[in-house]
Amino acid sequence: MTNREQEILTLLKTNPMISQNALADALHITRSSVAVHITNLMKKGYILGKGYILKSERYVCVIGGSNVDIQGSPRDTLIPRDSNIGDVKISLGGVGRNIAENLQRLGVETSLISVVGDDAYGQKILEESRLIGLNMMDTLVLHGAMSSVYLCILDDRKDMALAVSSMDIYDSMTVNFIKSKRHVIENAALCILDTNVPADVLEYVLSTFRSTPFFLDPVSTGKSKKVADLIGRFHTIKPNRLEAEILSGVAIQNDGDLQRAADVFHEKGVAQVFISLGRDGVFCSTPDGHEHIKAPDVAIVNATGAGDAFMAALALGYLRDMDAFQSARLGSAAAAIALAHENTINPTMSADNLFNKAKELGLC
Incomplete structure (x- = not known):
């Protein structure tokens, strides 16, 4: 200087x-x-x-989706192909945005690079972020465009039964746009990517910023295919079972298969693998060992935000120099906090509450 x-x-x-x-x-x-x-x-x-x-201070850059979530849940057993009596609510969502908000609530300075329209939903996303201190100044705001929408139907156990997403707006996130954000990405302590981002942008970011550690949330089986040939450029990945099968080519039926899938990722260069298994917990693996961490027994109010909270806790663990297994336990505690609230993001999420929850559940 x-x-x-x-x-x-x-x-x-x-x-x-x-x-x-x-x-x-x-x-x-x-x-x-x-x-x-x-x-x-x-x-x-x-x-x-x-x-x-x-x-x-050190900060995390998140590049990914910001959208409005419309969530419906039945009051009784979900009946397919029928009109179910239930409840509908609208909230803010998007994998990248959810991870970023959780990080901000955990006390981590976070910069979110996303795309929103200049409609009422887009303005709401920007305003809510401002209120919690989440930096969205590098997000692209498209005039005359509609912000993306995610429509989700839960079953009677509060798990996702099906979902529909309208996210064409992310095609407007171009390589030239991302080039203008170089300073944000290369100075971050780590960068989290979700696959709502266009494939050419993902490839550019992963190929250009070789000194930045990248974490991946694959989002869905379909979108995860965007990074199939780039998986070795990630430091950390958090697929679910189906996404891990697609990205590794290994059919997963048991813990042995989980390890074989993780070994494929390690051989390509991935340092930390966390395969989320829903109610069965998470399979955590590094080149030096692995562990299947069972999910804590907690009441589920809403399951949609657990994975995003888990990823935010993984990032916090990395920033605090925790090993992969400590980070996985911290992630399990974060998921438990998320599961306990009707909102996708539990407003009580904080670093103090996270570590207290980990102790309460015997995770640390």
């Missing part, structure tokens, strides 16, 4: 809303010179995004 850049940073810390003209007057230089220094500070990662948001 140059002396002039340090002077500008000092002024920005005192007044983050200061204009470039005011900076120029204070330093007795031209406004155009200030603009050049600001650009350089952004490239070096000292300023994150628009509005002079300064880098104050």
